[in-house]
Amino acid sequence: xxxxxxxxxxxxxxxxxxxxxxxxxxxxxxxxxxxxxxxxxxxxxxxxxxxxxxxxxxxxxxxxxxxxxxxxxxxxxxxxxxxxxxxxxxxxxxxxxxxxxxxxxxxxxxxxxxxxxxxxxxxxxxxxxxxxxxxxxxxxxxxxxxxxxxxxxxxxxxxxxxxxxxxxxxxxxxxxxxxxxxxxxxxxxxxxxxxxxxxxxxxxxxxxxxxxxxxxxxxxxxxxxxxxxxxxxxxxxxxxxxxxxxxxxxxxxxxxxxxxxxxxxxxxxxxxxxxxxxxxxxxxxxxxxxxxxxxxxxxxxxxxxxxxxxxxxxxxxxxxxxxxxxxxxxxxxxxxxxxxxxxxxxxxxxxxxxxxxxxxxxxxxxxxxxxxxxxxxxxxxxxxxxxxxxxxxxxxxxxxxxxxxxxxxxxxxxxxxxxxxxxxxxxxxxxxxxxxxxxxxxxxxxxxxxxxxxxxxxxxxxxxxxxxxxxxxxxxxxxxxxxxxxxxxxxxxxxxxxxxxxxxxxxxxxxxxxxxxxxxxxxxxxxxxxxxxxxxxxxxxxxxxxxxxxxxxxxxxxxxxxxxxxxxxxxxxxxxxxxxxxxxxxxxxxxxxxxxxxxxxxxxx
Amino acid sequence: xxxxxxxxxxxxxxxxxxxxxxxxxxxxxxxxxxxxxxxxxxxxxxxxxxxxxxxxxxxxxxxxxxxxxxxxxxxxxxxxxxxxxxxxxxxxxxxxxxxxxxxxxxxxxxxxxxxxxxxxxxxxxxxxxxxxxxxxxxxxxxxxxxxxxxxxxxxxxxxxxxxxxxxxxxxxx
Numbered sequence: 001x002x003x004x005x006x007x008x009x010x011x012x013x014x015x016x017x018x019x020x021x022x023x024x025x026x027x028x029x030x031x032x033x034x035x036x037x038x039x040x041x042x043x044x045x046x047x048x049x050x051x052x053x054x055x056x057x058x059x060x061x062x063x064x065x066x067x068x069x070x071x072x073x074x075x076x077x078x079x080x081x082x083x084x085x086x087x088x089x090x091x092x093x094x095x096x097x098x099x100x101x102x103x104x105x106x107x108x109x110x111x112x113x114x115x116x117x118x119x120x121x122x123x124x125x126x127x128x129x130x131x132x133x134x135x136x137x138x139x140x141x142x143x144x145x146x147x148x149x150x151x152x153x154x155x156x157x158x159x160x161x162x163x164x165x166x167x168x169x170x171x172x173x174x175x176x177x178x179x180x181x182x183x184x185x186x187x188x189x190x191x192x193x194x195x196x197x198x199x200x201x202x203x204x205x206x207x208x209x210x211x212x213x214x215x216x217x218x219x220x221x222x223x224x225x226x227x228x229x230x231x232x233x234x235x236x237x238x239x240x241x242x243x244x245x246x247x248x249x250x251x252x253x254x255x256x257x258x259x260x261x262x263x264x265x266x267x268x269x270x271x272x273x274x275x276x277x278x279x280x281x282x283x284x285x286x287x288x289x290x291x292x293x294x295x296x297x298x299x300x301x302x303x304x305x306x307x308x309x310x311x312x313x314x315x316x317x318x319x320x321x322x323x324x325x326x327x328x329x330x331x332x333x334x335x336x337x338x339x340x341x342x343x344x345x346x347x348x349x350x351x352x353x354x355x356x357x358x359x360x361x362x363x364x365x366x367x368x369x370x371x372x373x374x375x376x377x378x379x380x381x382x383x384x385x386x387x388x389x390x391x392x393x394x395x396x397x398x399x400x401x402x403x404x405x406x407x408x409x410x411x412x413x414x415x416x417x418x419x420x421x422x423x424x425x426x427x428x429x430x431x432x433x434x435x436x437x438x439x440x441x442x443x444x445x446x447x448x449x450x451x452x453x454x455x456x457x458x459x460x461x462x463x464x465x466x467x468x469x470x471x472x473x474x475x476x477x478x479x480x481x482x483x484x485x486x487x488x489x490x491x492x493x494x495x496x497x498x499x500x501x502x503x504x505x506x507x508x509x510x511x512x513x514x515x516x517x518x519x520x521x522x523x524x525x526x527x528x529x530x531x532x533x534x535x536x537x538x539x540x541x542x543x544x545x546x547x548x549x550x551x552x553x554x555x556x557x558x559x560x561x562x563x564x565x566x567x568x569x570x571x572x573x574x575x576x577x578x579x580x581x582x583x584x585x586x587x588x589x590x591x592x593x594x595x596x597x598x599x600x601x602x603x604x605x
Numbered sequence: 606x607x608x609x610x611x612x613x614x615x616x617x618x619x620x621x622x623x624x625x626x627x628x629x630x631x632x633x634x635x636x637x638x639x640x641x642x643x644x645x646x647x648x649x650x651x652x653x654x655x656x657x658x659x660x661x662x663x664x665x666x667x668x669x670x671x672x673x674x675x676x677x678x679x680x681x682x683x684x685x686x687x688x689x690x691x692x693x694x695x696x697x698x699x700x701x702x703x704x705x706x707x708x709x710x711x712x713x714x715x716x717x718x719x720x721x722x723x724x725x726x727x728x729x730x731x732x733x734x735x736x737x738x739x740x741x742x743x744x745x746x747x748x749x750x751x752x753x754x755x756x757x758x759x760x761x762x763x764x765x766x767x768x769x770x771x772x773x774x775x776x777x778x
Binding site: 042 | 673679686690692694759
């Protein structure tokens with residue numbers, strides 16, 4: 001019986017699974033393979049595809065004829081997952097769950113509550129972002145077991161990737177989804193790191209391609225999210241070592257937004273001529289614009305425009321056809337919005353949102369990926385990374401190499417545009433051009449890289465050191481005389497510092513709290529990807545907008561006796577071997593209680 | 606057996622036992638009830654060639670809207686309008702056809718150049734033009750022909766009525 005490491009890219013719009021055999025520690029020789037995923041592509045038709053679209057459709061009775069949604073491993077599944085869900089969802093959007101992953105990281109909603117589909121009509125059963133993610137993971141598990149009956153999924157090592165920008169709650173919920181899907185032995189891995197491992201896997205001579213002092217920027221623009229990471233090349237005992245020194249904030253902005261912007265542009269032009277299209281037609285236009293964009297961006301294409309058509313809805317196909325075209329200047333206009341060539345000093349624009357906001361995904365208010373990148377490269381550096389991070393006179397982190405990942409960066413046009421911007425910034429700081437690291441299959445890299453990393457843990461393969469990608473804080477209300485209409489100012493106690501490594505713990509002894517036994521106590525909880533130099537125990541007073549509030553943490557001191565005792569506790573932070581952050585209350589006598597995230601109670605921010 | 610004896614024995618057997626003894630059954634020429642073969646439920650009609658044809662039509666309609674196109678009267682539309690519709694329809698129908706039917710030319714040559722007559726089934730080639738008596742050795746290839754190397758249609762499940770090539774659509778607004 002073979003033993004495998006399985007890497008799963010649980011994506012916003014597509015998921016993938018890659019694996020690598022590990023036989024007796026000889027992991028260097030086996031190749032990373034990709035699992036084909038049988039799924040429903042039409043009612044009654046199961047086909048194998050390389051990707052599992054991360055869509056879930058909740059069928060209504062008689063939606064599909066009896067027996068036509070059965071899978072090889074399940075005769076009557078409750079939900080339809082994958083390609084057919086995506087197709088049918090266009091016709092019946094109220095029953096389609098999409099972008100569950102983005103909801104998983106949305107602190108403004110109850111993420112374990114049944115809230116999806118967000119716009120489901122009355123009476124449609126809903127499910128939680130965690131449950132939807134678990135359905136995709138279950139499908140992948142079943143697809144594995146169907147193809148490897150000798151090596152059951154639950155007996156293999158599994159890595160599930162998450163965006164580097166996922167905070168502790170989103171990571172815990174991802175792990176929860178994996179557990180709900182029956183996974184065992186799961187480790188989470190950050191996607192940009194996985195993409196970099198995929199590059200290492202493809203380049204066994206990678207040690208000759210980078211050198212000590214190099215700084216690698218990973219830009220990952222997927223369907224729904226944008227993720228940045230900086231990896232420094234260092235030296236340890238005479239060998240090259242890698243350290244992840246910075247991760248960006250969570251940006252809900254990706255290729256789907258770009259394609260939708262193109263479709264809107266074309267729809268606006270149609271509207272000017274008096275042709276209005278409805279929601280379903282916009283969906284069709286959206287898909288056609290994506291295809292037309294790819295045609296225009298093909299190497300060597302000089303076409304000024306690419307026709308896009310919306311076929312008539314009824315049997316009058318030709319008569320009802322709406323003609324339009326995607327022009328080359330449309331691409332420039334939209335790229336100007338998403339990838340403007342701005343100076344490195346220009347930061348994302350924060351738009352004031354109206355007080356009463358509909359509950360939906362908190363999309364980035366500034367669509368300019370380059371401005372988000374500029375902000376990321378300007379973020380305050382940690383004392384520990386200062387030697388490793390090359391910085392220009394203005395303080396801008398200046399990477400030497402860049403690795404692109406994600407479907408959007410598949411297009412050379414987009415990559416060149418980003419390179420131009422980056423080179424402009426580097427020139428201003430007095431540095432030479434950035435070197436792109438190439439040669440990856442951008443849609444599969446994350447799954448491949450995670451399988452490689454999992455196997456590398458067994459052999460002598462390189463590991464990127466990183467620790468936790470954020471600093472974490474507990475909010476403490478200051479004791480001040482109450483002023484009507486003013487909330488008491490809040491201070492923040494650092495409980496975990498950026499870079500705290502897996503398998504370590506730290507005690508914060510300088511601050512104690514009196515907690516009542518038998519009563520739940522709640523703490524406000526914050527994180528920051530920007531503040532990296534706050535040592536555990538440090539109290540922060542003026543943090544402006546550098547801290548981001550998360551779900552509160554709750555602890556319930558169980559009573560051994562009946563008396564309502566007050567226990568003085570201090571905090572202890574633990575980062576587990578698989579990188580999960582845990583916070584404990586520790587009493588002087590050694591009793592310990594774990595704080596749990598309360599993802600239910602917080603209302604829309 | 607005596608008719609009266611049969612009548613009595615039958616009467617008391619039915620009153621006290623509820624069934625007739627075997628010898629009486631034989632005597633009367635009856636057949637035991639349990640021995641009567643139950644009519645088997647009619648087997649699901651085996652898929653016929655017509656089912657496959659209807660299914661393929663259904664697929665081309667679903668993916669490429671081919672029936673809508675062929676059944677529409679396009680005489681009154683401009684070439685521009687027809688062209689715009691066909692562009693979308695062509696790509697989708699082609700993709701769909703590729704998925705289920707693997708098509709290859711019968712003769713993989715360049716049209717307009719010389720091609721040898723392939724051996725085997727005379728149905729592979731149709732000779733046109735100035736055809737002599739007997740089988741010609743070759744000639745100018747005018748059409749490469751098409752051959753379905755394989756056809757893989759999904760099993761017909763659930764929907765019993767294959768004559769519904771495309772369901773009607775009702776939108777709830």
